[in-house]
Amino acid sequence: MTYENIIVAKHGKVALITLNRPKALNALSPDLTRELGEALDVLEIDPTVAAVVLTGSEKAFAAGADIKVMKDWSYMDVYSANFITATWERIAKFRKPTIAAVAGYALGGGCELAMMCDFIIAADNAKFGQPEITIGTIPGAGGTQRLTRLIGKSKAMEMVLTGRMMDAVEAERAGLVTRIVPADQLISDALKTAEKIASMSMPIAMMAKDAVNRAYEVSLSEGIHFERRLFHSTFATEDQKEGMNAFSEKRPPVFKDK
């Protein structure tokens, strides 16, 4: 499928989605987020895709929701359309592993979109922020919740109340990003990481993702119960047999995603 605001390319079992509105710093217009949702719908059921990398340009991952489009919307416009979570949450609900490869600005909805991915790899020029307060609103796509869980209340509160941006080094120290790489190596590093994940058994990787994500939703005992049930389920797969037999036979496993 072709899209106007995003580019989807396959690299083996990894799909690379590039946000492609460079002149507007990848401002997240309704058309862009609709296309992103449509692409994810296709990729989720594509058995040849095992992981997704989401990226933007070297200057901006995404500078947030499109302010020029939304500035005159009324309460009823945003309420009726359930702006903004409805379409954007699609990536948070995506069942296969996702990596945000962030260079440049990840602001407002851009930061929120990156946080909806499973983890973030940052270029050394990355800048994260929730500047909504500077334009008279607040984060509306999970920023107050996900940022707080990832970096703690003090830092999240300061960023949300002042609109201050965090550079890559601070973001890594705070736990927002998994690691920093030179900007010119961002895509290759993210693809390599995604390919590593894609070399595992896809259903097992999906279960692992599901289990980690559950930690954000339930109590420790419920989470451990959920994890144990999924762990038990892995023994119903051919890939668990293959993985453990391959270990015993001192050979690399050949997973069949079954």
Ligand SMILES: CC(C)(O)CC(=O)SCCNC(=O)CCNC(=O)[C@H](O)C(C)(C)COP(=O)(O)OP(=O)(O)OC[C@H]1O[C@@H](n2cnc3c(N)ncnc32)[C@H](O)[C@@H]1OP(=O)(O)O
């Ligand atoms: C999702 C919610 C609900 O949480 C809400 C949001 O996301 S609200 C949006 C939050 N984001 C922001 O407030 C960031 C807005 N952008 C900026 O502050 C600056 O553009 C910058 C600091 C990221 C970069 O500054 P600079 O290098 O000086 O470039 P600009 O000339 O400002 O921008 C270039 C070009 O892009 C357009 N642009 C940038 N961001 C947006 C945006 N969020 N919406 C729409 N358009 C955006 C900017 O207007 C420029 O275009 P032209 O005016 O030159 O055509």
